[in-house]
Amino acid sequence: MLFSSLLRRRSRLLVALFGIAIGATVLLGLVTLCYDIPRQLRDEFRSYGANLVFVKSGGTGRMTMGELERARAMLPPEELVGFAPFRYESVRNNMLPYTAAGTDFEAVKKTSPYWRVEGRMPERGEILLGADAAEATGLVPGSAMALDGRNEKQERYEKEFVVSGTVATGGAEDGFLFVNLPDMEEMTGEPDRADLAEASLSADAEKLNFLSRAVKNALPGVDPKPVARVTRSEETVMTKLTSLVYLVTLVVLLLTMICVATTMMTVVLERRREIGLKKALGADNKRVAKEFLAEGLVLGIFGGLLGSFLGLLFSRMVSVSVFGRALAPEPALIPLTVAVSALVTVIACLVPVRRAVDVEPALVLRGE
Amino acid sequence: MTENMMEIRDVSKIYGPLRALKNISLDVPPGQWLAVMGSSGSGKTTLMNIMGCLDTPSLGEVTLDGVRLAKLSPGELTAIRREAIGLIFQQFHLIGYLTALENVMVAQFYHSMVDEAEAFDALKKVGLGDRAKHLPRQLSGGEQQRVCIARALINHPKLILADEPTGNLDETNEGTVMEILHDLHDAGSTIVLVTHAPEVASHAERIIVLEHGRLVSDNAGKNGPPPADPAKSPGAAPANEAVGEASDDGAAIGDDAAVKAANAASDPGGLNPTK
Numbered sequence A: 001m002l003f004s005s006l007l008r009r010r011s012r013l014l015v016a017l018f019g020i021a022i023g024a025t026v027l028l029g030l031v032t033l034c035y036d037i038p039r040q041l042r043d044e045f046r047s048y049g050a051n052l053v054f055v056k057s058g059g060t061g062r063m064t065m066g067e068l069e070r071a072r073a074m075l076p077p078e079e080l081v082g083f084a085p086f087r088y089e090s091v092r093n094n095m096l097p098y099t100a101a102g103t104d105f106e107a108v109k110k111t112s113p114y115w116r117v118e119g120r121m122p123e124r125g126e127i128l129l130g131a132d133a134a135e136a137t138g139l140v141p142g143s144a145m146a147l148d149g150r151n152e153k154q155e156r157y158e159k160e161f162v163v164s165g166t167v168a169t170g171g172a173e174d175g176f177l178f179v180n181l182p183d184m185e186e187m188t189g190e191p192d193r194a195d196l197a198e199a200s201l202s203a204d205a206e207k208l209n210f211l212s213r214a215v216k217n218a219l220p221g222v223d224p225k226p227v228a229r230v231t232r233s234e235e236t237v238m239t240k241l242t243s244l245v246y247l248v249t250l251v252v253l254l255l256t257m258i259c260v261a262t263t264m265m266t267v268v269l270e271r272r273r274e275i276g277l278k279k280a281l282g283a284d285n286k287r288v289a290k291e292f293l294a295e296g297l298v299l300g301i302f303g304g305l306l307g308s309f310l311g312l313l314f315s316r317m318v319s320v321s322v323f324g325r326a327l328a329p330e331p332a333l334i335p336l337t338v339a340v341s342a343l344v345t346v347i348a349c350l351v352p353v354r355r356a357v358d359v360e361p362a363l364v365l366r367g368e
Numbered sequence B: 001m002t003e004n005m006m007e008i009r010d011v012s013k014i015y016g017p018l019r020a021l022k023n024i025s026l027d028v029p030p031g032q033w034l035a036v037m038g039s040s041g042s043g044k045t046t047l048m049n050i051m052g053c054l055d056t057p058s059l060g061e062v063t064l065d066g067v068r069l070a071k072l073s074p075g076e077l078t079a080i081r082r083e084a085i086g087l088i089f090q091q092f093h094l095i096g097y098l099t100a101l102e103n104v105m106v107a108q109f110y111h112s113m114v115d116e117a118e119a120f121d122a123l124k125k126v127g128l129g130d131r132a133k134h135l136p137r138q139l140s141g142g143e144q145q146r147v148c149i150a151r152a153l154i155n156h157p158k159l160i161l162a163d164e165p166t167g168n169l170d171e172t173n174e175g176t177v178m179e180i181l182h183d184l185h186d187a188g189s190t191i192v193l194v195t196h197a198p199e200v201a202s203h204a205e206r207i208i209v210l211e212h213g214r215l216v217s218d219n220a221g222k223n224g225p226p227p228a229d230p231a232k233s234p235g236a237a238p239a240n241e242a243v244g245e246a247s248d249d250g251a252a253i254g255d256d257a258a259v260k261a262a263n264a265a266s267d268p269g270g271l272n273p274t275k
């Protein structure tokens, strides 16, 4: 009878139902995002470069690849997103000086996902030009480019590359030339050297500091430096965003409650006669209250279910449009959302229910 | 004294400056069919509310079937309404989104347990067996009133209170409703019927008249036969000294005149306005 009664009065209750559903939508959507935003943002911030850099201790000289390997082995593999070694060399092209960097491009794609490459990453024997360098040389993909220079033993070397593309990094690297590390070693005749290594880790500042201390203690030749600027802002932005989202969620819940309360209040006012009649027929206050609360509960549950569904869509849409990737829905949040919606609805019904209970049965005999 | 279904002693109802009922005393023996008449605003509904435990008197005592209502809590009054009172309304007060059958079942629901078969039987008794699944708006006024009656009777109340049950009905439907009330009366129910219409009141064994909250006329105890068909004896009306009695408006005067005519007809010479 409760259900048929709900069904036959759909118009008014649809309003309440939609109110609850919208509340639940925002609730689930925001909580899902809240859940996901730290993850998303970590990914996002990671794409602003490495957050741990290794250089030779003392500030001068080069690390050996062996040292780097050991440092890398100390980083937890599940948090290590990328690890790219760099070897810098002063070279000349057509008598003009450039900085050439030898690296591992597969790793660079992970530590520097923000690189915008036109053409493609270089294969062996190929070279990638920083945007400024490309402009200075006037070379385009496919052109040949000869480099020459002197190694540590002051021996002269020379090697010819084919340009594979250009890269815009937005930083000083735009003046650099990039080749594969083995090509660099071959050209200079000096293997096993690295000036710098960039690591990208999905760890927070505390963990990064801990890791860098551990590496420093274990490997005296290596000086790990957390890139403080990025990690700190990462943390503050994240906590600010998360608390903002929680705040918005709270406000939305409150608004839902107000919406449900006013709708139920209207329902009570509209049904004063009916309530009076029920009381005249012998329904006591508890009965009247229970009926309204049960109605609220049903509304809350259905609104919550509807809202959960919409909320998943909503959070997915936001995630796709803002972060450019779909998020993994959290199924455990659905029953939680339904429970919260039901609770909020029932709480919102308390004041209207008190009004309903106060209705005088005598009004049914009066004209009204 | 407990042989009376209802005993009302010196009951007054005060609404702010207004005394809607003034020192009403009235006994209703079981099985009696009592009609309450009076002009609009004379306190009929107020009295009915008090009889039906929907309201409490400001002053005075009411005893229903031996139970003194003044001593009861609101919850206990609710229980009495549930167990002992059947209400029939001028506006029917059916729940719009429930079918006829469900409207009857609502009363069962608050009383004890719903019993669809019993509810259906109740509808059949008022001639609505084929309308059980209709919503109130799909029923005529007379049919709605019969649903209301079926609902009032479903829990076998000791006391049936009907406030203007025919006020919204045409003559045919009025006839049907009065027939049902006659059947109930014959079956031994105690009925209190509020009405403006003398010909409706004339069905009752006893007629009381309220005026400005006072009980001004009561044909009880005059153990002559119940009024045969007083409304149709206009000859009693002229030359009646009560016609000019103070009253608020013309329509009401007409009513009062008719009532007094009715009383006069049923009890010639027994009319003594108590002022």
Ligand SMILES: Nc1ncnc2c1ncn2[C@@H]1O[C@H](COP(=O)(O)OP(=O)(O)OP(=O)(O)O)[C@@H](O)[C@H]1O
Pocket: A366, B015, B018, B020, B038, B039, B040, B041, B042, B043, B044, B045, B046, B047
């Ligand atoms: N809740 C209330 N508050 C204030 N005054 C009231 C209330 N209920 C009734 N009254 C007043 O009490 C008086 C008697 O009202 P009541 O409803 O009993 O009249 P009635 O005889 O039933 O009239 P009618 O024939 O029009 O139904 C009226 O003057 C009415 O305005």
Ligand SMILES: [Mg+2]
Pocket: A365, A366, B044, B045, B046, B163
């Ligand atoms: Mg009335």
